[in-house]
Amino acid sequence: MFEPFLKPLNWLYGEITDVRNLLYDSHIMETLRPATYTIGVGNLTVGGTGKTPHVDYLVRLLKDQGPMATLSRGYGRRTRGFRIATASDTADTIGDEPLLLYRKHAIRSGPRQAGVLVSVGEKRAEAIPKLLVAEPDLQTIILDDAFQHRPVQPHLNLLLTDFHRLFYHDEPFPGGRLRERRHGARRADAVLVTKCPDDLGEAEQQVIEQRIRVYSKPDAPVFFTGLQYGKPLPFGEEQPLAGLGGIGKPVVLVSGIARPEPLEQYARAHYTLVEHLRFADHYRYTSTDLARLRRVVPPDGVVLTTEKDFVKLAPLLAETGRTEAAFYYLPIEIRFLNRETEFLAMVRAGLAALRESKSIVKKS
Template sequence: MKILRYILFPIMPFYYLATWLRNKLFDLGIKKSKSYSTPVICVGNLSVGGTGKTPMIEHLITVLKNEYKVATLSRGYKRKTKGFQLGDKNASAETIGDEPFQFYNKFKEDVLVAVDADRQNGIEQLMNLPNAPEVILLDDAYQHRKVEAGFNILLTTYANPYFKDYVLPTGNLREPRSGANRANIIVVTKCPDNLNETDKTLVLKRINADENQHVFFSNIAYAETLLSAEKTMKVEDLTSFCLVTGIANSKPLTDFLETKKLKFDHLNFNDHHNFSPADIAELSKKELIVTTEKDFMRLKDYEVLKDKLFYLPIAIAVDKEPEFRDTIKAYLTA
């Protein structure tokens, strides 16, 4: 893969120019963005791959749900439906996508969960509901500039920060690094638990945020209890198992399990993997399966896996959490 990226290096300037020009046309108002009276908070990244958007959306829901009527709006990647869909009792990963279904499964009493590839239409549909939301969280829409979000949260991982990366196809950036200038908040995600102030200072210098931008650091907090459809199990009680992942970056999870000195074999699929009948038949032979919450949403309805399938919940811990919350709420009250 790396060799192919080097071969494609001559294409990089053209991709850079195309994405830079597109952003410039939006910045100048030549290409039109639409703003809304309902507050819209966009969560996204500059790079392809997992930066922790799903746990950040869940964190924002937790922060806001007791004071505001909240809705999430996602594309609904790899769902088998089209157009605007609102999560309801008949929702599944196939109808609204795995990550939105995770939001719905966890917060259905607190938030509206919607999907629409056309974000403008999705927002308008939500605003026209009888129980219209007071704030809309846009999932993975940082490059969707036809919508002018009132507030942008940009995520970048500590291990692969955008300021060390290059645009596609040589690097992983969807647009030039200058796209970070649109962010109101930049969150450096998946930080080591032992990250010290010196390390933070080095990152802050490279980000070089302006006076109107806020930078926070976050790390993944893994639960100590595994969950299934009907049972629970302590992580410390695991002996040997099969780890199944279909996410962009499984390394933080495998690192966590290895620190617990657990024995497991790992079936590592591509992000948003659609499990085939052959995959399910293979998994049915396993005695115990541990997976991510996102993958659990796609696997939990298979009867042959019901008694052996568990997932490990995660959350994010943000440093300076009170300041983070106050920054979000200052936008909403303004």
């Protein structure tokens, strides 16, 4: 429900974003079209639509195609400017989501790892040339949370929308959560409806797709993805990768993510949920938070958290000398409800087409 008295402000905000987009669409404001295959991943709304798991999916999909990089703003970091992640970086220096990607895909001996460079930079049009200096042979760059970053025009622009908060039900700021009007979806080359329930039927998918097509390009495909959790993993690498046991295992859930409801549902379905300590998205944990966790965990219970929260809690545990034995995190991946082969073909076709065009230019 949107407050009626905010309608004029919604309209004003929408007008401002419309003018900004018009300046870019008319080429009055400069736009960079990188020579390297670039995929943008973003949304129209504020909050969690599952961007990081989708970026992770794309990295796993394309990193065997040659050197690649991820580039994000680095939300929540205490640094500014462009930087390539190294083993010494923390959530304070690059942000929690880039740190997660670094730990999963890029940890080697220095910034120029074989395969994936994880980088941050508010001004992506300035950061991309710096990436190419660091790795001239880059084949792919994935831009995280870049749908409204108009100074860069990606070759493939992916728009994500949460099944539980579809953009066509929403309004612009301040009455709603949209960063721009709904028709901004026309910039998307494909729309992905994320966090879908496992039992979402084809009939309901078609209804959602029809509603999306009111605002998107006519030829932009619409895909549906859900989340799947992996086996809980302990914080300490020296521990065996054992599960937590059955439904009776007492669990205290801790999360600092935008929409923790699916996580809580999973915990309730698989364990005995003692308590869920919910923090704001990108929350910076403290030793006081650890002490609070310790107080509420039963003697035979454990702390369960997300992979994004793990990269911030684990260093804090190490700093305070706390044992890691009672701390586990849940790996998370996306899965397509259907038509994954079509999506894979679309992503790979873009890379192949750009390579072919470069080959023709070299031959000529």
